[in-house]
Amino acid sequence: MATKLNRRAVLAMAGASTVLLAAPLAAQDDTLRLAFIPQENPDKLLGDIEAITGWLSEQIGVPVEGFVTIDHAAAVEALRNGDADISFMGALPFVLAEAEIDAIPLLSEVYRGDPSYTGRVFVRRDAGIQSLADLRGRDIAFADPISESGYLYPLAEFERAGLIDRPEAADAFFGRVFFAGGYQQAMQAMAEGLVAAAGASQYADLLLTPEQQSQVTWIAESDAIPSHVVIARPGLDVGLRTRFVDAMMMLNKPEHRDKLRFLYGPDGYVRADPAAYEGVRDLARRYGLLK
Template sequence: MPVHLTRRTILTLVGAGAVSLATPLAAQDVTLRLAFIPQENPDKLLGDIEAITGWLAEEIGVPVEGFVTIDHAAAVEALRNGDADISFMGALPFVLAEAEIGAVPLLSEVYRDAPSYTGRIFVRRDSGIGALADLRGRDIAFADPISESGYLYPLAEFVEAGLIEDPGQAEAFFGRVFFAGGYQQAMQAMAEGLVDAAGASQYADLLLTPQQQAEVTWIAESAPIPSHLVIARPGLDAALRDRFVDAMLRLNAPEHRNKLRYFYGPDGYVRADGAAYDGVRDMARQYGLLR
């Protein structure tokens, strides 16, 4: 089985596997609970959440709390159990959550003026690795087992190259396969020489230090992936959901754009189009993740 590189036992919230930043509220109070996935350093995310939940509460008119989940699967479980109302999530976890619990897409990220991005295989420039075939018997770190840009799409490049038959055969090709817990963690493991390569978002190198960025490159890039999105549990009050969406869309205004850095740093948000994720659904079915 792949090994989890992260040494953190991060974050426990009853039933959700996370830590809350909210002030305790009376049982009768309505509180909007947001789950964040740890694609960046969880400590940074905790600071970001603390910085933004107050503004959201003022805009929406109810208290807002946020927490960082251990991984995508924990975010889906938090939605399923009602421990989270809304989650920031990648495309693959969304289509799985949609199938499993009826999750509702609300918003899609716009990043670098595009509604899509790619996954890449990153290596150190001095590694001598110039092609995917050079990674036979080498160690690789991916972000998360249900991440599209941090696992499935980069791994699909090895399938397209004829090096492995399907994701289940990955361990026969690589030396060891690790799941690091996020983009930044996977990239750090590669940059520091703990593994030979990392599978992560095309922008994941920006999570490294400037010196490390100069020391890494990428050797393969996936097909386009629809952008990350914001989703809601199916039973969330429609009026509250709409107020949240309206508040998030106000982040596109010039006077609020500086706050986008607290939400993983997109250029802005648009209302989500569920049909845009059909390609992700097809790939999930191809690899046995969806029926």
């Protein structure tokens, strides 16, 4: 699908931060480097990263640094180049990274007791949009071109409804299509009326203000998607990888759960099951993203 405006332009339209990338510090052999994707305002995320990396450093016993990438693809590239050792990302970027660089799944997020979630198509309540068909000729913002809940799964609902027959046909169905760079940016563009709809995670409305939340609704919901996953580059030292996982699992304990708010706010983590992502692999193959 072609992007009619670039990502930076949409961020500016939505009033989001234009600080998209905090470059990783110079690599050090004894430093664990974490890449974060900008699902929410990058400025807030930078503050969260500083808090959680400090705690992880204490638990693991080595310096831990974090940085925000522009998008999922940049996170995968950072893993490939060794600029990052571990990354937090969606299920689709993980299966692509698995195929491209043999990335290893470590942990899956849990929300409301479930290691899965859905993608939704959100609209403003006052827009007069009742169904997906009502979006013909209207503008839509997706989170990221390699996001499962922020692109592929919501887009698949238009196929299921018989409105498009392949992803490339979306350009002819919609007015304009934007990739906003994250859930919050896509939702903000929709909430402010800059686009008619947003494709994002079922929880993405929680990134809006309470007033905005009361003004939006959703009109379509996807099949279940495995939750976001924490992955490692294949060459990362096994002992360090194990210590990182053990530290992250400590966040499930009551005395440490308050720190989950610094990691996109899940309810906790479970050890990742590679088999859980087979449905995502199938969808990626159907859309030509995997062979």
